[in-house]
Amino acid sequence: MSALSVEEFERRLEQYGIERSEEARAVRVGEKETSEQAAIVARYADLFTREQLDVLRAAEPDAAGAERESVARLRLACQDGVVTKELAEREDALENALLAARVPWDGGELPLRSAQARLATEPDYRRRDTLGATVLEVSAALNDERRSLLAARHELESAVTGIDDPVARNEAEKDVLLRPIADAVDTARVESTKAFTPSRERWLDRLLGPERDDTPTSAHMAWIRRMSPLEATYTKERSVPVCLATLRGMGFDLESESGIRTDLEDRPQKAPRACVIATDPPRLVHLITRAMGGLHDYEAFLHEAGHALHYAGCDPALPLAFRRLSRDHALTEIYSFLLDSISEEPDWHAEHFGLDEAVARENAEAAAFSSAILFRRYSAKLGFELAFWGRFPADGGTPDGYEERLTAATGVRYPAENYLGDMDAGFYSADYLRAWIRSAQLRAHLRREVGRDWWRRPGTGELLRGLFREGTRPTSEEIAARIGFDPLDTTALVDELTAA
Numbered sequence: 001m002s003a004l005s006v007e008e009f010e011r012r013l014e015q016y017g018i019e020r021s022e023e024a025r026a027v028r029v030g031e032k033e034t035s036e037q038a039a040i041v042a043r044y045a046d047l048f049t050r051e052q053l054d055v056l057r058a059a060e061p062d063a064a065g066a067e068r069e070s071v072a073r074l075r076l077a078c079q080d081g082v083v084t085k086e087l088a089e090r091e092d093a094l095e096n097a098l099l100a101a102r103v104p105w106d107g108g109e110l111p112l113r114s115a116q117a118r119l120a121t122e123p124d125y126r127r128r129d130t131l132g133a134t135v136l137e138v139s140a141a142l143n144d145e146r147r148s149l150l151a152a153r154h155e156l157e158s159a160v161t162g163i164d165d166p167v168a169r170n171e172a173e174k175d176v177l178l179r180p181i182a183d184a185v186d187t188a189r190v191e192s193t194k195a196f197t198p199s200r201e202r203w204l205d206r207l208l209g210p211e212r213d214d215t216p217t218s219a220h221m222a223w224i225r226r227m228s229p230l231e232a233t234y235t236k237e238r239s240v241p242v243c244l245a246t247l248r249g250m251g252f253d254l255e256s257e258s259g260i261r262t263d264l265e266d267r268p269q270k271a272p273r274a275c276v277i278a279t280d281p282p283r284l285v286h287l288i289t290r291a292m293g294g295l296h297d298y299e300a301f302l303h304e305a306g307h308a309l310h311y312a313g314c315d316p317a318l319p320l321a322f323r324r325l326s327r328d329h330a331l332t333e334i335y336s337f338l339l340d341s342i343s344e345e346p347d348w349h350a351e352h353f354g355l356d357e358a359v360a361r362e363n364a365e366a367a368a369f370s371s372a373i374l375f376r377r378y379s380a381k382l383g384f385e386l387a388f389w390g391r392f393p394a395d396g397g398t399p400d401g402y403e404e405r406l407t408a409a410t411g412v413r414y415p416a417e418n419y420l421g422d423m424d425a426g427f428y429s430a431d432y433l434r435a436w437i438r439s440a441q442l443r444a445h446l447r448r449e450v451g452r453d454w455w456r457r458p459g460t461g462e463l464l465r466g467l468f469r470e471g472t473r474p475t476s477e478e479i480a481a482r483i484g485f486d487p488l489d490t491t492a493l494v495d496e497l498t499a500a
């Protein structure tokens with residue numbers, strides 16, 4: 001079989017992406033009980049051959065500027081497909097094992113995902129501890145298969161790219177260096193520790209109650225992030241209308257965005273984490289959330305709305321590479337981080353929940369604490385992942401340092417057995433951290449250009465729409481340059497983390 005031309009490859013890859021996204025969506029929202037990605041990959045097997053990869057590689061040096069980047073992204077998609085084709089059945093099997101896994105609880109059993117969701121709403125501290133330990137035990141039973149899949153992917157990626165070092169390989173794909181990012185966020189974390197420590201003690205006391213352990217386990221993180229004791233104010237029912245009104249303040253009418261489909265229903269097999277699946281941007285973008293009550297619903301909705309508006313706001317005339325493909329997720333996370341940070345604005349709490357100034361400030365502080373502990377967790381996670389992958393070719397993957405690093409950074413104990421369940425593919429942690437730095441820079445820029453209450457001004461929407469038009473094309477670092485910052489300048493971030 002002969003390989004396709006660059007244009008033919010692009011058209012067929014688009015179809016492949018649409019089918020893969022719709023399958024992932026169906027499983028994610030609980031419409032389907034089993035994942036059948038492997039069947040789709042098999043149907044498009046002709047896209048993912050060494051021969052096809054050679055055609056795309058050969059076309060790259062002849063192209064210039066945007067065209068060259070477009071061909072490079074097609075080549076990366078082909079590379080990824082060559083690897084995925086070999087692993088799709090095993091990856092489906094792991095996904096299906098996770099769907100089938102049951103957690104014994106209260107004399108009955110819960111699907112693993114429901115049990116994970118339950119951790120956010122179980123009000124009793126000791127019961128959360130027990131449930132968290134049981135969830136971890138069930139999840140960790142799949143660690144051997146997780147590790148073996150990582151090893152298989154590493155072997156295949158080394159062969160396809162010719163780069164044996166997993167860190168260097170990912171840097172080549174993202175086109176950015178990872179260790180300077182880790183250094184910058186480590187420094188920012190250390191600089192803000194003095195402000196974080198008293199805030200952690202205060203909020204852990206308040207959220208977990210007097211019986212809490214000095215260093216509670218990560219079983220409580222979903223409860224902490226949900227700000228469950230504030231649930232009476234931040235109800236499940238109001239989350240959608242309040243978030244829609246918030247977006248309207250910036251000039252975004254989510255309901256009239258023709259490309260965005262929302263799925264806000266509750267189903268037992270629906271994954272608890274909110275997400276956006278950009279099936280065919282800007283024409284079809286799914287926004288999926290599972291409200292459970294609590295402030296986190298509002299943050300999750302605004303976060304995903306940032307992704308959805310970004311994808312649905314791109315110029316439809318852009319090529320596939322700049323509508324749907326990207327080297328990583330660092331760009332789109334800037335917009336989701338920006339929007340979910342609105343929960344750190346005291347006036348937003350006062351305006352939408354009728355709170356007096358002191359309570360509004362207190363609750364905004366809770367949101368800032370939740371964001372700070374997450375930043376610290378991710379900064380430590382990137383350090384762990386760099387070490388994990390740095391030694392992976394020699395030791396095949398060990399939990400060394402996971403528990404120590406994450407626990408020291410957060411003051412919450414992250415058990416070593418979760419080191420694989422907690423690992424997102426392709427150094428996603430670095431993408432989040434770039435977005436943490438960048439969204440703080442962007443907020444500083446918006447405060448200057450639009451006003452201190454940028455989050456309720458149409459000027460913010462106008463500025464964002466201009467960026468959204470460009471789709472996935474710019475890098476996170478290019479956005480820094482446009483708003484006048486060095487990419488690794490963490491001054492704005494540290495200022496926010498240390499604000500009294």
Ligand SMILES: [Zn+2]
Nearest residue numbers: 303307333336
């Ligand atoms: Zn996101």
